[in-house]
Amino acid sequence: MKNSRRDFLKKGAFGTAALAISGSTSAAVAGIFEERTVKIPHASHFGAFYAHVREGRIVDITSQLDSDANPTVLTRALADRVTTDSRVKYPVVRKSYLEGKRDGSLRGKEEFVRVSWDTALDLAAEAIKKAQKNGGNEALYNASYSVWSHPGAFKPNVLAGRFFNQIGGAVATAGEYSNGAAGPVNPTVVGDMEVYSIQTAHEQIIANTKVMVLWGADLYKTNRAGFSVPNHRCYDAYEEYKKAGIKMILIDPIYTTTGQEFKADWIKIRPGSDVAMMMAMMNYLYKSKKYDKEFIEKYTHGFDQFLPYLLGKTDGIDKTTKWAEKITEVPAKKMEELADLMVSNRTFIAGNWAMQRAEHGEQVDWSIITLASMIGQVGLAGGGFGFSMHYEGGGDAASGKRTVGGISQGKGGAVNLTIPASRMSDLINNPGGTVTYKGKVITYPKVEFMLSAGGSPIGHQPNVNELIDAMRKLDTIVVLEPWWTPTAKMADIVFPATTTLERDDIASGMSYSNDRIYAMKQVVKPAYESKDDYEIFTLLAKRLGTEKKYTRDRTVKDWLEGLYSKSYAKREMDITFEAFWDKGSVHYEIPDEARKYVRHEEFRKDPINNPLKTETGKIQIFSDKFASYKYDDFKGHPMWFEPKEWLGNKELVKKYPLHLVSPHPTYRIHTQLDNTWVQNVHKVQGREPIRISPNDAKKFGVRDGEVVEVYNNRGSILAGVVVTNTIRDGVAAIEEGAWYSPEDISQKQPRCNSGQVNVLTSSRPTSQMTNATSANSTLVAIRKIDVMSPNLAYNPPKIKGA
Amino acid sequence: MKTIFKKLLITLIVLGTFSQASQNSMFVFQTTDVTIDNNKATIYIGTAVTVVKAIDDKNVLVEFSGISFDDKFYTNKDKSLLMTSNDKKSFGKDGEEKKLQAIIEKGYLTKDAEEVWEEHEEFYYEMCTQCHASHLPKEHTMLEWDAILGTMKGFAQLYDDEADYLARYLKANANNGFNTDKK
Numbered sequence: 012m013k014n015s016r017r018d019f020l021k022k023g024a025f026g027t028a029a030l031a032i033s034g035s036t037s038a039a040v041a042g043i044f045e046e047r048t049v050k051i052p053h054a055s056h057f058g059a060f061y062a063h064v065r066e067g068r069i070v071d072i073t074s075q076l077d078s079d080a081n082p083t084v085l086t087r088a089l090a091d092r093v094t095t096d097s098r099v100k101y102p103v104v105r106k107s108y109l110e111g112k113r114d115g116s117l118r119g120k121e122e123f124v125r126v127s128w129d130t131a132l133d134l135a136a137e138a139i140k141k142a143q144k145n146g147g148n149e150a151l152y153n154a155s156y157s158v159w160s161h162p163g164a165f166k167p168n169v170l171a172g173r174f175f176n177q178i179g180g181a182v183a184t185a186g187e188y189s190n191g192a193a194g195p196v197n198p199t200v201v202g203d204m205e206v207y208s209i210q211t212a213h214e215q216i217i218a219n220t221k222v223m224v225l226w227g228a229d230l231y232k233t234n235r236a237g238f239s240v241p242n243h244r245c246y247d248a249y250e251e252y253k254k255a256g257i258k259m260i261l262i263d264p265i266y267t268t269t270g271q272e273f274k275a276d277w278i279k280i281r282p283g284s285d286v287a288m289m290m291a292m293m294n295y296l297y298k299s300k301k302y303d304k305e306f307i308e309k310y311t312h313g314f315d316q317f318l319p320y321l322l323g324k325t326d327g328i329d330k331t332t333k334w335a336e337k338i339t340e341v342p343a344k345k346m347e348e349l350a351d352l353m354v355s356n357r358t359f360i361a362g363n364w365a366m367q368r369a370e371h372g373e374q375v376d377w378s379i380i381t382l383a384s385m386i387g388q389v390g391l392a393g394g395g396f397g398f399s400m401h402y403e404g405g406g407d408a409a410s411g412k413r414t415v416g417g418i419s420q421g422k423g424g425a426v427n428l429t430i431p432a433s434r435m436s437d438l439i440n441n442p443g444g445t446v447t448y449k450g451k452v453i454t455y456p457k458v459e460f461m462l463s464a465g466g467s468p469i470g471h472q473p474n475v476n477e478l479i480d481a482m483r484k485l486d487t488i489v490v491l492e493p494w495w496t497p498t499a500k501m502a503d504i505v506f507p508a509t510t511t512l513e514r515d516d517i518a519s520g521m522s523y524s525n526d527r528i529y530a531m532k533q534v535v536k537p538a539y540e541s542k543d544d545y546e547i548f549t550l551l552a553k554r555l556g557t558e559k560k561y562t563r564d565r566t567v568k569d570w571l572e573g574l575y576s577k578s579y580a581k582r583e584m585d586i587t588f589e590a591f592w593d594k595g596s597v598h599y600e601i602p603d604e605a606r607k608y609v610r611h612e613e614f615r616k617d618p619i620n621n622p623l624k625t626e627t628g629k630i631q632i633f634s635d636k637f638a639s640y641k642y643d644d645f646k647g648h649p650m651w652f653e654p655k656e657w658l659g660n661k662e663l664v665k666k667y668p669l670h671l672v673s674p675h676p677t678y679r680i681h682t683q684l685d686n687t688w689v690q691n692v693h694k695v696q697g698r699e700p701i702r703i704s705p706n707d708a709k710k711f712g713v714r715d716g717e718v719v720e721v722y723n724n725r726g727s728i729l730a731g732v733v734v735t736n737t738i739r740d741g742v743a744a745i746e747e748g749a750w751y752s753p754e755d756i757s758q759k760q761p762r763c764n765s766g767q768v769n770v771l772t773s774s775r776p777t778s779q780m781t782n783a784t785s786a787n788s789t790l791v792a793i794r795k796i797d798v799m800s801p802n803l804a805y806n807p808p809k810i811k812g813a
Numbered sequence: 814m815k816t817i818f819k820k821l822l823i824t825l826i827v828l829g830t831f832s833q834a835s836q837n838s839m840f841v842f843q844t845t846d847v848t849i850d851n852n853k854a855t856i857y858i859g860t861a862v863t864v865v866k867a868i869d870d871k872n873v874l875v876e877f878s879g880i881s882f883d884d885k886f887y888t889n890k891d892k893s894l895l896m897t898s899n900d901k902k903s904f905g906k907d908g909e910e911k912k913l914q915a916i917i918e919k920g921y922l923t924k925d926a927e928e929v930w931e932e933h934e935e936f937y938y939e940m941c942t943q944c945h946a947s948h949l950p951k952e953h954t955m956l957e958w959d960a961i962l963g964t965m966k967g968f969a970q971l972y973d974d975e976a977d978y979l980a981r982y983l984k985a986n987a988n989n990g991f992n993t994d995k996k
Binding site: 153158164166169172173176183184185187198199202203204205206207208209409413414416417418419420421422423427429522523525624625626628 | 891934938939940941942943944945946947948949956957959960961963964965967968969970972
């Protein structure tokens with residue numbers, strides 16, 4: 012493989028980086044500092060920044076303030092990730108695997124042995140060929156699901172997909188963990204996925220919205236990190252929301268940062284009961300004749316098929332606010348007042364994604380869309396609904412200009428078999444079994460080889476103990492990682508990958524605004540024996556005879572230049588790649604017209620000539636297609652289904668009286684940054700915090716700052732108690748993403764010493780429709796502990812020869 | 814016995830007809846001009862047709878079914894895929910289901926659907942697998958592709974003409990598109 016990265020860097024990053032001067036040092040010292048310190052532009056999911064490098068080490072990180080309006084502390088944790096002891100330093104192989112014994116039960120329990128790159132690569136290639144021989148390419152499972160490892164063009168999951176596709180394919184993932192339930196349903200309901208769609212512009216919200224209902228949406232927290240490189244301009248817009256006097260209503264078991272910032276009225280709903288509340292509000296609006304009949308008739312289809320259910324004609328249950336009061340624990344009067352407020356003011360409903368990560372999550376967005384239809388403001392400025400205000404600066408206006416994409420995976424070989432995200436354990440445990448997905452039946456093949464790059468399944472997959480059991484049944488597990496994540500520790504072969512700070516890449520920001528291109532320049536040399544993901548897959552491809560197809564004989568620079576050449580910056584602004592690379596970023600203007608964008612406005616203005624891409628061109632309150640699937644837990648119109656695991660389950664609550672929600676982390680993206688100093692900001696005695704109310708703390712006899720055991724029938728974890736008035740009684744919150752750390756590996760279900768919440772969450776699917784994750788339908792109990800051992804989550808395993 | 818023989822004969826005739834129809838099934842290789850009812854019209858890439866007969870050494874008469882909307886002719890009432898258009902003359906009443914016959918140069922026809930979409934396919938997998946794994950066109954209906962593409966074209970940063978280009982490929986190869994029996 013040709014690789015001219017070093018030459019490229021010499022001319023590029025180091026050769027042209029601006030020099031930094033510390034304002035606090037004396038002139039003489041500053042002079043030396045200036046001589047020795049270079050400031051290198053880079054970008055991340057947390058924002059664009061400059062790495063200050065002195066003698067090959069990162070001495071500081073500062074944000075690119077012309078691109079990042081409101082930087083977060085998270086970027087400053089990135090340097091720590093490069094030098095942490097949790098780095099994978101050398102290629103390693105699990106001891107008995109290297110000895111030719113394929114005893115999967117020892118995974119995660121025995122030491123590794125340092126080997127040469129050639130040995131590790133040869134072993135991985137042999138394992139792939141063996142699996143192909145045994146079961147064809149369906150025996151290969153590409154578990155590299157996550158696209159969140161970094162915002163660059165060389166995404167590890169894409170590089171893995173490209174590799175597998177070129178050797179004939181592998182079993183992959185359909186749908187996703189984030190929006191696995193709503194994502195596949197919304198296109199049929201409203202002709203668009205909605206969960207990733209550009210939102211009504213902030214300017215229109217500020218000018219027109221009188222009431223904003225934050226139905227679970229936590230704008231302040233989740234917009235801190237982005238799929239691309241965030242600019243955090245949305246926080247400036249939120250200041251204008253405040254000034255505009257928009258009345259904020261928060262429906263959430265947690266009084267979130269967003270609720271606090273906006274001083275929102277808090278409706279402390281019981282988790283998992285939101286659809287019942289929506290039904291009740293619709294029932295009230297119908298019976299009080301306050302709903303927008305004209306909108307329903309003109310812009311929706313199937314209200315007449317939904318209405319008998321809403322009124323209890325089909326199931327004997329009239330979905331009144333009194334009925335919902337018992338389910339939601341929200342007073343009937345409150346629901347009616349809210350419905351009145353919404354229907355008599357310009358109201359925007361900001362939905363979220365967490366609600367649909369629960370049993371029957373398919374119903375949530377559909378019910379919100381139906382409720383918004385009855386309110387009748389869909390397509391009006393500042394009204395209607397949005398499911399992405401909390402993501403990628405939702406509401407940011409779009410430049411309309413092209414930034415840069417990434418390397419592609421290409422066509423998927425001959426396998427063409429994808430399983431719904433969150434069915435990972437089922438896939439391995441249940442060869443020959445079937446799973447339903449959007450009206451189809453998928454048969455699980457027998458997989459024996461699994462590869463994970465750039466993500467940690469023992470991070471995002473619910474029911475960790477179930478997953479670990481499954482992983483121990485495989486013939487071979489290969490992991491490409493910069494760090495000793497819990498998944499890497501369960502592997503047979505681990506390849507040390509570079510962090511983005513050790514290589515060159517290119518990124519853009521943001522998904523909706525599309526107004527920046529960033530150079531992600533190499534900042535420091537690769538640590539130890541780590542190699543870029545691209546190079547590792549190229550070396551593997553060489554062993555499978557596909558190297559040329561994989562690289563197309565292109566260097567890293569060739570790829571980056573090629574991607575940049577398609578951008579508006581190159582094509583229309585005539586900014587050369589070299590000029591962009593020297594400067595570190597390109598900025599586009601946002602046209603004023605884009606600030607007038609109102610979602611669904613065209614449909615509202617002319618539904619005949621601008622129909623929705625649905626069965627009838629209208630909002631489908633009823634869908635014949637959905638009804639034709641004949642599922643017993645997903646029908647032709649939105650419905651309230653009682654979950655199996657929730658506070659309404661009186662029997663289960665006797666054993667596990669707390670509903671556990673696992674929201675996005677405040678100081679991480681999923682598992683990322685858990686091995687950095689920034690965690691000290693919030694961890695309790697080195698464990699993930701569990702937030703509970705003062706009443707629940709009293710009930711369980713635990714106090715603030717105490718480490719406790721949180722458990723249910725799926726497992727147990729240690730977590731540090733945070734007693735707070737910002738969570739309702741009966742509910743506990745543990746943010747997802749702490750690194751799993753089993754205390755006693757000899758046990759079948761060892762307690763996690765670190766607080767990985769997915770040890771407790773359920774892998775029960777949402778419904779037959781999407782088989783998505785229902786992690787937010789989880790009950791737990793708390794008990795005090797006697798003895799606590801050190802949390803070794805961030806320590807490398809025992810390695811022979813290293 | 815007589816009844817069994819009769820049923821067998823009918824089956825053979827039906828199979829024979831189907832086989833012949835299948836043999837004559839072709840796809841339009843690229844968008845080109847055709848003659849319909851003595852008028853010049855445009856037939857669009859991927860349109861599935863049945864060859865009725867040869868007109869001369871160069872041209873053949875083809876037939877295809879669809880729904881007319883003024884001077885445009887679509888696969889279905891959703892107007893998911895345009896098959897042919899004619900600036901001068903209406904094809905029939907709006908929403909009317911009918912068959913059209915067109916004279917087309919036979920060089921524009923192929924039996925191989927994959928050949929038709931070779932360039933589109935490459936562009937699709939190039940643009941739409943940069944974040945996630947690929948989805949086969951046949952995984953969705955034409956309508957579903959319209960809806961999904963509506964969301965995703967922003968992430969893929971497709972210009973309008975590129976989005977249209979991809980939409981045609983995806984819908985033509987959707988599970989209710991032109992190419993339903995070759996995927």
